[in-house]
Amino acid sequence: MSDILALAYPWVKALHIISVISWMAALFYLPRLFVHHTEQGGLTGPTHDIFAMMEFKLARVIMRPAMHATWTFGLLLVFTPGIVDWSAVWPWTKAASVIAMTGFHTWLIMRMKAFQRGENTVTGRHYRMMNEVPTVLMIIIVFSVVVKF
Template sequence: MLWIKALHVIFVVSWFASLLYLPRLFVYHCDVSDEAGHARFATMERKLHGIGNIAMLGTWIFGIWLLTLEPAFLHMGWLHAKLTLVLLLSGYQGWLKGNVRKFAARQNTRSPRFWRFMNEVPALFLVAIVILVVVKPF
């Protein structure tokens, strides 16, 4: 159980590294005008998102594995709330993929300010999910 939990948390941290940094790359990419800079950012964004996908998959696999070891959690409110937030976060990961493609095709229409704002969204999820799973308030 503890080894699976450790692996779960390692994948969670890796996923969040990508969730927190990708919109930050978008902020800087908005200001790039030269061809070489654009290509460099597009490559970094694609690779970072790919690593995020793998980390998200690992988070899900080891999270579900933990549930099979402790099925009583399935009846608890904190887990339902946590899974709802994690599903939304997985949707956010998919939405970022669409934007990686848009940036690569020079079709981003959003401002750096918008991406700065989106940068904060995963941080809010992180705070809520960690409180739910550690404090288990309900």
């Protein structure tokens, strides 16, 4: 199995990067949709329905598959011999940040479902602030992997 992973390494790494880009794009965009939904869409009516549809499709068609692909290809990279030195700090900071990113993803899904039920209680300002979470986590992940601190 490890021979196959070593041979597939460049392909798995490329697919991992593509998946991460797709996941991050959705994680950046969905909170922005929530800001506009909160401030202009309301919780009922045609504008609400359009925002709810856009949020649902972004979450289900792009964000969820991209997260699953990111995790799948990332774990394949982890199991590729010689790629991760678990005695270093960087794999642990990356792992913690990816888990936190997954938690943020889950929080967004819960917020999307609240919008669909017409029960959003979060302000546009709060969504704007939460939109910084994936940026901070992305910075930690990139520095962890590239600089390997």
